[in-house]
Amino acid sequence: METNKAITVLAALAQEHRLAAFRMLAATGETGMAAGEVARQIGVPHNTMSTHLATLSNAGLITPTREGRSIIYKIVPEAMRDLMGFLTDDCCQGRPELCGISSNNAKGCC
Numbered sequence: 001m002e003t004n005k006a007i008t009v010l011a012a013l014a015q016e017h018r019l020a021a022f023r024m025l026a027a028t029g030e031t032g033m034a035a036g037e038v039a040r041q042i043g044v045p046h047n048t049m050s051t052h053l054a055t056l057s058n059a060g061l062i063t064p065t066r067e068g069r070s071i072i073y074k075i076v077p078e079a080m081r082d083l084m085g086f087l088t089d090d091c092c093q094g095r096p097e098l099c100g101i102s103s104n105n106a107k108g109c110c
Contacts, residue, residue: 001086005060009083012059017044018052025062025075032065032074 001009013019020042025033039049053073056062060079064071092098 001082006083006086009059009061009079012055012061015052015055017042017049018056021049021052021073022056022061022075025073026080028074030074032072034067034070034072035064036070038073 013022021038024038024041035049035053036046038053039046042049044052053062053064057064057073060076062073062075064073066072088099
């Protein structure tokens with residue numbers, strides 16, 4: 001992952017409702033969740049959540065799919081793996097196990 005891409009991804013996650021939405025969608029796995037349900041569970045207006053979901057989508061963290069009248073959002077596992085790898089590649093002089101991070105966890109996320 002390039003530094004500028006990492007900055008974009010981290011910036012997308014650096015907001016309370018977007019981080020909550022991403023974590024919620026990560027928990028749903030391949031099933032995903034309708035945008036309206038994400039908004040309801042987080043407790044924000046639908047139009048506000050649409051803006052947050054667009055930010056996450058533009059950062060490449062989630063992807064929308066239309067199912068009937070609903071838009072279902074799912075995480076993009078590769079994006080999280082790439083970010084985790086970027087953040088841990090140089091941990092402890094190339095020995096992430098010294099920092100308590102196994103390279104399997106960093107690269108095998110999601």
